[in-house]
Amino acid sequence: MAVNTARRGLLWHVRIALLETRFQFLSSLRLPAFAVPTLLFPLFFYLFFAVVFQAGGPSLTAPTYMLATYGVFGIFAPSIFGFGVGLAQERDSGALLLKRTTPMPTFAYLFARVGTAAIFGAVVVLLLFLLAGYAAGVELHRWQWFALAGAILAGVLPLSALGLAIGAWAKQQAAVAVVNLVFIAMSVLSGLWFPISMLPGFLQDFANVLPAYHLGQLALKTIDLDLGRPLWFHLVLVGGQTALCLAVAAAGFRRFSGR
Amino acid sequence: MNDVTGAERSPWRRDPWIALGAATVFACILMVLPAPEPADPPGGPLPETNFAVVDVTVFDGEEFRPHRDVWVEDGRIRAAGQRLALPDGLPRVDGRGYTLLPGLIDAHTHTYGMVLNDSLRFGVTTVFDQFTMPSLAAQKRPARERLARTGESDLFSAGNLATAPGGHGTQFGVPVETLTSPGEAPAFVAARKEEGADWIKIVWEDGGTFGADIPTLDRETIAAVIEAAHAEELLAVIHASRLEHSLAALEMGIDGFVHVWGDEVISEEDAVRFAEAGVFVIPTLSVRVAAAGESMGPELLETTEPEYVSPMQRQTLTQTFPRPVGTSEAAVESVRRLHAAGVRILAGTDAPNPGTGFGISMHGELRLLERAGLSAAEALAAATGVAADAFGVEDRGRLARGRIADLLLVAGDLESDLSRTTAIAGVWKDGFPVEAAWATPQEPQ
Numbered sequence: 001m002a003v004n005t006a007r008r009g010l011l012w013h014v015r016i017a018l019l020e021t022r023f024q025f026l027s028s029l030r031l032p033a034f035a036v037p038t039l040l041f042p043l044f045f046y047l048f049f050a051v052v053f054q055a056g057g058p059s060l061t062a063p064t065y066m067l068a069t070y071g072v073f074g075i076f077a078p079s080i081f082g083f084g085v086g087l088a089q090e091r092d093s094g095a096l097l098l099k100r101t102t103p104m105p106t107f108a109y110l111f112a113r114v115g116t117a118a119i120f121g122a123v124v125v126l127l128l129f130l131l132a133g134y135a136a137g138v139e140l141h142r143w144q145w146f147a148l149a150g151a152i153l154a155g156v157l158p159l160s161a162l163g164l165a166i167g168a169w170a171k172q173q174a175a176v177a178v179v180n181l182v183f184i185a186m187s188v189l190s191g192l193w194f195p196i197s198m199l200p201g202f203l204q205d206f207a208n209v210l211p212a213y214h215l216g217q218l219a220l221k222t223i224d225l226d227l228g229r230p231l232w233f234h235l236v237l238v239g240g241q242t243a244l245c246l247a248v249a250a251a252g253f254r255r256f257s258g259r
Numbered sequence: 260m261n262d263v264t265g266a267e268r269s270p271w272r273r274d275p276w277i278a279l280g281a282a283t284v285f286a287c288i289l290m291v292l293p294a295p296e297p298a299d300p301p302g303g304p305l306p307e308t309n310f311a312v313v314d315v316t317v318f319d320g321e322e323f324r325p326h327r328d329v330w331v332e333d334g335r336i337r338a339a340g341q342r343l344a345l346p347d348g349l350p351r352v353d354g355r356g357y358t359l360l361p362g363l364i365d366a367h368t369h370t371y372g373m374v375l376n377d378s379l380r381f382g383v384t385t386v387f388d389q390f391t392m393p394s395l396a397a398q399k400r401p402a403r404e405r406l407a408r409t410g411e412s413d414l415f416s417a418g419n420l421a422t423a424p425g426g427h428g429t430q431f432g433v434p435v436e437t438l439t440s441p442g443e444a445p446a447f448v449a450a451r452k453e454e455g456a457d458w459i460k461i462v463w464e465d466g467g468t469f470g471a472d473i474p475t476l477d478r479e480t481i482a483a484v485i486e487a488a489h490a491e492e493l494l495a496v497i498h499a500s501r502l503e504h505s506l507a508a509l510e511m512g513i514d515g516f517v518h519v520w521g522d523e524v525i526s527e528e529d530a531v532r533f534a535e536a537g538v539f540v541i542p543t544l545s546v547r548v549a550a551a552g553e554s555m556g557p558e559l560l561e562t563t564e565p566e567y568v569s570p571m572q573r574q575t576l577t578q579t580f581p582r583p584v585g586t587s588e589a590a591v592e593s594v595r596r597l598h599a600a601g602v603r604i605l606a607g608t609d610a611p612n613p614g615t616g617f618g619i620s621m622h623g624e625l626r627l628l629e630r631a632g633l634s635a636a637e638a639l640a641a642a643t644g645v646a647a648d649a650f651g652v653e654d655r656g657r658l659a660r661g662r663i664a665d666l667l668l669v670a671g672d673l674e675s676d677l678s679r680t681t682a683i684a685g686v687w688k689d690g691f692p693v694e695a696a697w698a699t700p701q702e703p704q
Contacts, residue, residue, distance in 0.1 A: 018278060021274075126285060139293045139294055140293075142290070
C-alpha cells in the first residue's frame, strides 16, 4: 500500500478529518441507545419545564434562562459519552489498536470524535432554539441567537476533554457507569437542570470546580442572565480545567501504550 | 490517486460541501428565530400612558437591577422585571446604556409660584414641602390624586408651621398662625389638619447659631405639639439647628428632623440613639454648604445645559447668604455618623434658599450625600424609596407594580457615576412625558 506523502497538504488533512467524522457520525447514529436519548432528553426537559410549566407567565426569564442551561446540557451527553464510553470500548475491543495501524493521523480521530459531538450538539441546539422561539415565546436579539449557539457549542471542547480523561483511564464496563455518574451529578450541581441559585451556598462555591458550571454561565452571559462574574473568570477556570483533563488523558494513554 | 481513501468518486470530495451546507442551514435557522420588536432610542418623542422601557438598568428605590423591562399601563407601572412578555405593538424605549429610576422626591422645599414646574423639569416629580401657604397646598392637592398630563410636580406639605409669635418662619411676609403655650397645641394641630396639612412641622430656632436672638417655642409647647400631632395620627417633624435641641426633641418622640444641625458633630453613641428611635433625618446639606459659602450652585450650573435652567433657578442658585455661617464639615460628619448608625437619611434641598434651586439642587444634594458616605444606591434611595416610606406615601418612590409612573431616565450608569443624574434623557409624570423638557438627546457615555 503506497502512501503518497507529497499529497498530505492542508486539504488532505481536512478531508481525512471530515471523512473520519462522517464515519464516526454514522456509527453513532446507528447506535440508537446513544443517539435517541442524546437528542430527546434535553428537548423533553425543556418542553416540560420551560414550555408547559411556564405557559402564559408574565415574564420570559425562565424559558430564556433554561434555553441556555438545557443547551449546555444538550451538548454534554454527546461530548462526554463519545469519548468517555466510545473510546474505552474501542480500546478494550482492540479497534483503537487497529486504527493506529492505518495512515490516519491521530488528530483526525480526535477531530472526528469532537466533530460528531458537535453535530449532535448542533442538532440539539437547533431543535431547542425552535422549541424556545416558537413554543415558549422566547425572543432574543439576532446577535444573541448566534452568540448563545456559539457559546453552547464551544462547550463541546472542554466536555470532550473531560470524556477523554475518563475514557483514557476507565475500563469499558466501568466507563458507562462513571460517565453516567459524572454526567448526571455535574449537570445538577452546575445548575443545568435548575438555577444554581437554588442550591445551598457551599454547593454554589463547589460549582466553581465543575467545567459545566462555567459553560452554563458563559452561555447565560450572552443573554444577560448569568450571576455576574466577569467573562475572564469563567474562561480562565474552564480553560485550566480543560488543560487538566487533557493532561490526565495523556497520562492514561501513556499507560495504555506502555502495556 | 492510490492511497487508502480509494477512487476519485469517493464521497470524501463532497464532505466539505456537506459540512458547509449544514452550517449554512444552521445559520439560516438562527436568522429567522424570533427577535424582540424594535425599540426606539430615547431622543425622539417619548411615548405616553402605555409603553415599555426595555433592557434598562433600573434603580427600583432600593438597589440597581440591570437588564430590566418596565411596562407602564394607564399611567401606572404594570410590571417591572426581566424579559417581560410585552404585548405586540406596545411602544418601546430602548433603555440600553440608560438608567431608569423613580421620579425623585425632594423632602424639604418651600413652594411658591412656578416652582413645581422647575422641579418637574429636573426629574423631581414629588415635593415634600416644609412650610408654605395652606391655601397653595390645598390648591395643588387635587393634582396628586389624579393621573393626568401636567407640567408640575405633586405637592405634599406641612402647610403652616408651628412657631412662636415673631419666631423663625414669620419673617417672610406670609401670615402664620402661631402658638405660645402647651394648652394651645391640640387646637393648633386640629386646625392644621382641618387645613389639609399632611404632617406637622415644628420650629425650634433661637438664632444662636447665626448670631441672632429669635423668639422660639418652649420645650413644653414643642412636646405638646408632638403629642397632639400623634393624637391626630400625623407625623411631627422639627427644624432644630442645634444638636442639643435635636437630642431633646428625640426624647419627646419626634418622627423626623428637617435639617441636620450645624453646631456640633453628633457622637457615635447619640447617633445610635437616633437609629434606635427609628427617626429620619433630612440633612439638607445643599443649604448647609451654601450657608457656609460653599454652594453647589456654580457646579450645577456648569454641568447643566443653560436652556433648561429657568431665570428663577439661576437667580436663587447664584444668591449667597449675607455672611457665611460656620463650615459644612460638621454637618457632613454628623450625616456620616447617622448613616453609619443606620438612621434613615432623606434627600432634601431647602430650596429656594440662597445657593439652591428648585429641582436642580436635588442633583447636588445626591452628590453631597455621597460625600457623607452614602453609596450611589443609598443616596438615590434617600431621594426615592426611603423618602416615600418615611412620609407614608405609598404609590410613588419605587419602580414596582401599581405605583404611579413617575419616571426619570438618565444616560449612563449611576452606580459608577452619580453625577450623571443631570444627563436627563426623559421625565415622565403620571405616565406622560414632561413636554419638551430635554429636546437634546442625552447619549450614554
